[in-house]
Amino acid sequence: MSHNIPEGLTGLTNDEVIASRQQYGYNRLEVVQKNTWFDLLINVLKEPMLILLIIIAFIYVIIGDYGEAAFMFVALVVVTAVSFYQDNRSKKALEELEKLNEPLSTVIRNSKIEEIPTHDIVVGDLCITEEGRIINADGKILHSNDFSVNESSLTGESFSVFKDNRSEDNLVYSGTVTVSGLAVFKVQKIGKETRVGKIGESILTIKEQISPLQIQIRKFVKWMAVIGIVIFLMVCIFSYIKTGDLVTSLLSGLTLAMSVLPEEIPVAFTTFMALGAWKLMREGIIIKRSSIVETLGSTTVICTDKTGTITENSMQLKHLYNFKSNRTYEEKEFKADELTELIDYAMWSSEPVPFDPMEITLHKIYEETQKNEVRKEYKMFHEYPLxxxxxxxxHLFENLNKDRIIAAKGAPEAILNVSRLSDAEKEKIRNVIKTFGQQGYRVLAVAKSHFEGNNFPEKQQDFEFEFLGLTVFYDPPKKGIHEVFQNIYDAGIKVKVITGDNEDTTNAIAKQAGIINTTPAINGSEIINTSEGELMQISERTTLFTRMFPDAKLAVVNALKKKGEVVAMLGDGVNDGPALKAAHIGVAMGNKGTEIAKSAAALVITNDDLEKLIVGIAAGRRIYTNIKKAVQYIISIHIPIILTVSLPLFLGWVFPQIFTPVHVIFLELVMGPTCSIVYENEPMEKNTMKRPPRAMGDTFLSLNELGISVVQGLLITLGVLFVYQFTVQNGGDEEKTRTMVFTTLIFANILLSFTNRSFFYSIIETFRNRNPLLIGMSALVLGLLFLILYVKPVSLFFKVTALTINELGIALLIAAVSVLWFEIYKLVKRKWRVKV
Incomplete structure (x- = not known):
């Protein structure tokens, strides 16, 4: 931020800040409540899975089977620890995001300008606020220029009020918005003592919305839970009728209930979203709500501003056109005597403490070229805002001798309209402006006036102006922006440019940046008078929207949404606020974005790099695909567990209790981390950003996808039940049969987690996408399996027996056949190039 500190304002010293904080505290509205260990524990113990574990453990204690009970309690601790770890990871990620979402405030301390977190403001601080910033404390204005504030959050009045240190009301209030100019105010009240604090509401709260995906997943889990209860009752009753043993029947039912409960799905969803948001934060993309990650992947249209988004916002002064000499000067000629007046008046028409990049440049050029520095001698005594x-x-300035300077600048057409020029002269200047515009230059016109007395005209347009010339700025497209737009187009996403600039400049910059445009640009004034139907068609076919104002921007965003598009809107100014809020994903720029834009947006790009939006969209697509893979894996592996527990009982096979709770718990402990930790870490598939976006309203799992998972599950079940019968036919006892079934299911589980990494590419191809967690998890599961099979005390506990190398081979072969058929299906799919 390029501010000069106004004279005499030094701010607090470090010691004064500490003293003030001790007396008045931090600038916060609410006391942050920390979750106690007890709260966290109660939340974890609400999990249905844990309740089942506790019930089973107590049943084992009652019947005196302390070994099984001890295992259940150990499993309980492990499941609780995994839940804690997941919750904590998610919570930490969200806390980090919250910290970054807190707006920064600009203060003067120790005679220096500093950016500090808003909660660090203390009573007595000198705060600087400027256009687009939210005022974060109550205070009294000490210095201002062209300062106006919107106090609608307190008063309900939507118009802005001009204030300065001489106004009757020279106070500013927390939660109000700076509409124009700049002010330095001394903080008088913070936190709960401010006017907004007394009203007792936080203006910056963001309501967490439930996303379509969350709704679909909740429905799915409820549906599975209902099925679980029905099967549990069936198994309990059926088993009791057959055996007359209530305890065994209850344990059979509970075993089955555990195998049906898909508690991994909500855990996986929360983990994926929170960790997705956290990973993006490390990339410089701050997300306000983790569910936005999912919407990002569905983006179909990106509406972008031009300045600072496509361009660098560096505003280099490239040319000066002097009207008197009727010629254009380049940078190296700026010291020419005939340009003195033009440069002078261009500077005087800027803010005395400049904050706009063009005005900062004009002050700099003035310093470099003018022989007499007279800025300190003149004071602004009257102004007309933009x-x-x-x-x-x-702007009107005066020195002690009552010498006056009246300087104006603005859009060339505005200055031409108020200048004493003949039609022929105006036409000549318009041609010069057009030539500059077609090269992508930004043009401002400068004029001067003379006025005696103090009864100034009400409107600045009523002065009589003398036209001086043009200042010609160049804001070049950012480096690498061409590739960024190419990536956006490759992903099947449309681009619209919505800017306040004119048509010629926008056209030129769009062409230089690689934006595809085949239709004429549309002006904001043309949009506002069209019907809704017409506007929907215009917004769909037009790429460049020029001379746009807030209402027109909002109208275009709403029209695109009605058309069924998922809109990401990029903006940084006060006037972008409504459109940012209305878009599905409002994206604000972190460096040059105003606080208003940042608080209205759902996502903030910290370094203003448009490429980060592509990173975000890619992450959204990756996470969505990975959640689907995780859920499909859960469905596919739950089916064989459910059927292996229930079918031998229902069909009256020789060993009805093939699995006890111990085996199901082990399988659950293997599956939970696989889907929520391993699949979360799964890299993006190579064609992800070459596909068109998915429709936002699509159901989470289509019937086709659900069907594939069910078929995968049924074929694994067939394999497992085949192993059961094969072992029994070959004289296997209950322990041998259980061992073969259990081992086959574990092998199938590992193979399934590998083959389901992609529903399109082959398992060999997916090895190129490195996921060390998957390899690690599979090795761990195999290690535990061999521990269960070959370490005597453990195998006795699990009621299994050691397998020969041949038996292991049979289990592996049957698992491979029941899972790897899917590779043939994928091969056929690739041959036919059926879209996933």
Whole structure:
């Protein structure tokens, strides 16, 4: 931020800050409540899975089977620890995001300008606020220029009020918004003592919305839970009728209930979203709500501003056109005597403490070229803020000798309209402006006036102006922006440019940046008078929207949404606020974005790099695909567990209790981390950003996808039940049969987690996408399996027996056949190039 500190304002020293904080505390509205260990524990113990584990453990204690009970309690601790770890990871990620979402405030301390977190403001601080910033404390204005504030959050009045240190009301209030200019105010009240604190509401709260995906997943889990209860009752009753043993029947039912409960799905969803948001934060993309990650992947249209998003916002002064000499000067000629007046008046028409990049440049050029520095001698005593369509601004200065300077600058058309020029002269200047515009230059016109007395005209347009010339700025497209747009187009996403600039400049910059445009640009004024149906068609076919104002931006975003598009809107100014809020994903720029834009947006790009939006969209697509893979894996592996527990009982096979709770718990402990930790870490598939976006309203799992998972599950079940019968036919006892079934299921589980990494590419191809967690998890599961099979005390506990190398081979072969058929299906799919 390029501010000069106004004279005499030094701010607090470090010691004064500490003293003030001890007396008045931090600038916070609410006391942050920390979750106690007890709260966290109660939340974890609400999990249905844990309740089942506790019930089973107590049944074992009652019947005196302390070994099984001890295992259940150990499993309980492990499941609780995994839940804690997941919850904590998610919570930490969200806390980090919250910290970054807190707006920064600009203060003067120790005679230096500093950016500090808003909660660090203390009573007595000198805060600087400027256009687009939210005021974060109550205070009294000490210095201002062209300062106006919108206090609608307190008063309900939507118009802005001009204030300065001489106004009757020279106070500013927390939660209000700076509409124009700049002010330095001394903080008088913070936190709960401010006016907004007394009202007792936080203006910046963001309501967490439930996303379509969350709704679909909740429905799915409820549906599975209902099925679980029905099967549990069936098994209990059926088993009791057959055996007359209530305890065994209850344990059979509970075993089955555990195998049906898909408690991994909500855990996986929360983990994926929170960790997705956290990973993006490390990339410089701050997400306000983790569910936005999912919407990002569905983006179909990106509406982008031009300045600072496509361009660098560096505003280099490239040329000056002097009207008197009727010629254009390049940078190296700026010291020419005939340009003195033009440069002078261009500087005087800027803010005395400049914050706009163009005004900062004009002050710099003035310093470099003017022989007499007279800025300190003149004081601004009257001003007309930037207004009008097209806009202009006028400043009046005076020194001690009552010498006056009246300087104006603005959109060329606005200055031409108020200048004493013949039609032929105006036409000549318009041609010069057009030539500059077609090269992508930004043009401002400068004029001067003379006025005696103090009864100034009400409107600046009523002065009589003398036209001086044009300042010609170049804001080049960012480096690498061409590739960024190419990536956006490859992903099947449309681009619209919505800018306040004119058609010629926008056209030129769009062409230089690689934006595909085949239709004429549309002006904001043309949009506002069209019907809704017409606007939907215009917004669909037009790429460049020029001379746009807030209402027009909002109208375009709403029209695109009605058309069924998922809109990401990029903006950074005060006037982008409504459109940012209305878009599915409002994206604000972190460096040059105003606080208003940042608080209205759902996502903030910290370094203003448009490429980060592609990273975000890619992450959204990756996470969505991976959640689907995790859920499909859960469905496919739950089916054989459910059927292996229930079918031998229902069909009256020789060993009805093939699995006890111990085996199901082990399988659950293997599956939970696989889907929520391993699949979360799964890299993006190579064609992800070459596909068109998925429709937002699509159901989470289509019937086709659900069907594939069910078929995968049924074929694994067939394999497992085949192993059961094969072992029994070959004289296997209950322990041998259980061991073969259990081992086959574990092998199938590992193979399934590998083959389901992609529903399109082959298992060999997916090895190129490195996922060390998957390899690690599979090795761990195999290690535990061999521990269960070959370490005597453990195998006795699990009621299994050691397998020969041949038996292991049979289990592996049957598992491979029941899972790897899917590779043939994928091969056929690739041959036919059926879209996933």
């Amino acid at each position: 207004e009008g369509k097209p806009p202009m601004m006028t």
